[in-house]
Amino acid sequence: MIKVDKLSYSFPQKNLYNKISFTIEEGQHCAFIGVSGSGKSTLADIFMDPESYMFDGKLDIDPHCRIGYVSQFAQIDSADEMTVFQYIGDECIKLQSELSSICSEMETSSDIEPLLEKYQETLDAFDAIGGDSFESIIEKKLNTANLTKHRNLKISELSGGEFKLVQVIKEMLNSPDLMIMDEPDVFLDFENLNSLKNLINSHKGALLVITHNRYLLNHCFNKILHLENMELQEFDGRYIDYNFSLLENKIELQELAHGDTEELARNEALIDRLRTEATEIIDASRGRTLKARVRLHERLEARRIKAPFVYIKQPNIRLNTDNKVEETVALKVENHSVAFDETLLDNISFEINSGDKVALIGANGTGKTTLLRDIFENSCDSISFGENIETACLSQLKNETLIESNTVMEEFFDFGFKSSEDIISCLSEHALEEELVSQKISSLSGGEKNMIQLAKLSSSNANMLLLDEPTSHLDTYSQIALEEAISNYNGAVLMVSHDFYSIINCMDYVLIIEDKNIRKMSMRKFRKMIYDNHFDKNYLELEQKKKELETRVALALKDNDFELARTVCEELEPLIKIF
Structure with a gap:
């Protein structure tokens, strides 16, 4: 379907690919992996519109190949007043209506030949996307995604995670020969992540999915494309084996x-x-x-032997620990409510102490991000901070904390940095390349934007951090570095997250939103809830152990301790066989 041969492409300040080659064949489910900012999304854009890019090498796309696309950004558009069913079936509904209209015209027209031709063209388009059975296909997909009860809801009533699943179903209904999805897992809650897994595995066509999510990588793909340092490796088989x-x-x-x-x-x-x-x-x-x-x-x-393919860019995230306060109540929320068209949170109350690290969890659409924003803005009498508490925020909506029209250099100068040397040093600490300084914030990848936010947080004097999905878009090594930084931070943290590992690795307890209320949950009970309702306990524990061993190998290699790396790899091999 797609053949890439010795393709090279560069931005003005950055080389992305150096003679990369690979193929995508009919029916393959390909995971596209690599560190943040390595050019995965750009390559997807090239596939979608090759005429707009000046690249070297060859890109052969079957002329009959229809490509569907789901963006990493779930933007609810002007269709927000449609129902879920109308939004998903929009193309089929339009073609169905057009067929009926042509039939009506034929009843009164004296020149039927052009209408017959138009009818056949429309019918062919209708049949190409399974028009005769589109209603039953939609019902089946909604059931697979556990969204049957949302069939008649308006798009505007969905959470971001639910809308992302609806986008996936809509593209699948159009039966593309190749479906490209750019980080479709970002911001999905535990239940919706399982739904996405089921949708991917039920899809019969070819898939190219950009993701850092280990759960999806371990369960959904039979081919791996790995982009790193301008080069690409392809591997036919499971991610675990690769x-x-x-x-x-x-x-x-x-x-x-x-x-x-x-x-x-x-x-x-x-x-x-x-x-x-x-x-x-x-x-x-x-x-x-x-x-x-x-x-x-x-x-x-x-x-000389070429250096190995993977270059580990592990950022050195160091959250400021100078502004520590004595043990006190850092945040108090008392009888606070959140509402849009309906009440999301009803008179909730809780306290967080100055050294607590707390995960705020709940299903998509329960008001987590809105609550975090209310706390950061601190404009309600029902929200108060302790004395000497200074807050800083990382937002999943990047334009709330970053100015998209700024260059990276301008963003850091606006934040208070005094010299370009300090900015470049800060970028380097966070595994970001120096050439980024002249790029617009709007041109960065999701992972790079998150890392820019983290770099600013590290340079702040905050002793309470409000983090909204901080691991979203980050590659594995950046996630590990962030977990370590949070663990070493001596201030308070309130973190909205659906990342099981980040929660268990660095949080003290959980605040869970259920039935418009909020309650405190111990880590032991949180683990039990996840095991009972979402993911298999044995899998999660194996994956955690596997991740720890892989990290030990990576760090041993960073120190050129090859004997230790081989020893740890021998410990890892039996786990791989269990998977």
Whole structure:
């Protein structure tokens, strides 16, 4: 369906791909992975509209290939007054109406030939998207996504997560030959994540899904496309097997590459010494020795082992811990309500102490983000902060905390940075490239925008953080770094999240929204709820252990400790077989 051959593409300030090649074939479910900002979304855009991009190499797309697309940003548009059924079936409903209109025209027209031709064209389009059975297909998809009860709700009444699932169903109904989804899992609650998994696995056509979500990666795909450092690897098989083979290969290659680097360094030192001696002592034999050593160095460079494919860019997120306050009530919410067309939260009350790290959870659409925004704005008598409490916020709606028209440099200067050197240093700490400074915020990936927000938080003096889905769009290593930073932070944290691992790794307890109310839940009870209602306990515990071991391998390789990396990899292999 799609063949990419030696494709290269660059932005003005950034090279994205260097002669990458791969194929996507009929029926394949491909996961497209790589660190934030590596160019995954851009490649999807190139597939959607290749004529708008000046790239080198070849991109062959079957001329009959119809491509569907679901954006990473769930924007509810002018269709918000449609019902869910009308929105999903919009194309079929329009074609059905058009067929009826043509039939009515034919009853009174004296020139029926052009109408017959128009009718056949419309009927072919209707049949191409399964028009005869579109109602039953919609019902089946809604049932798969556990959204049957939402059939007659207006689009405007859906939460962001529910709307994302409806977008997925709408694109699937159009029966594209290839369906591209850009981080469709972002902001989905535990139940909706399972629904997305079921939708992906029920889809018969080809899929290209950009995701960092390990749960989906482990359960949904039979091909992996991995973009890293301008290069791409493709792997036919499960993500679990790919990831393990990648680690094994990385250990071997990095050890060989490290050996070559050391040998080259020794040879360079010897050449430098010979050059110094040659300038001090006129001796033909020394000159011949130097030339021979230089030729040897050139041969060593030519045959050196290339560094392993994966380059670990783990940011060094350090949340400011200087503004610690004595143990006190940091936040008090008393008899607070949240309402739009209907009441979401009814007279809720809770307190958070100055050292508490608290996860705020609940189904999509229960008012978590709105509550967090109310707390940050602090414009209600029902919300109050303790003395000397300073807050900072990370928003899932990036335009609330970032000015899209700013360059990255302007954004940091506006925040209070005094020099470009300080800004570049801060970006580097957060695994962001220096060339980003001249790019517009609007041009950054979702992960890069989140990391910019985290970089600003790290430079603030806040002793209470309000975090709305902070791990969204972040790659695995950035998620791990953020979990460590939160664990080491000595202020209060209130974090909206649907990331099971982030919650259990760095939160003290949970506040759960249910039935328009809020109640405190211990981590033990939270785990039990997740195991009982959403994910298999054995899977989650295995995945957590697997993730810990993979991280240990990665960190051992970062220190070039190959013996430790191999030992940990041997511990990991039995877990892979259990999966």
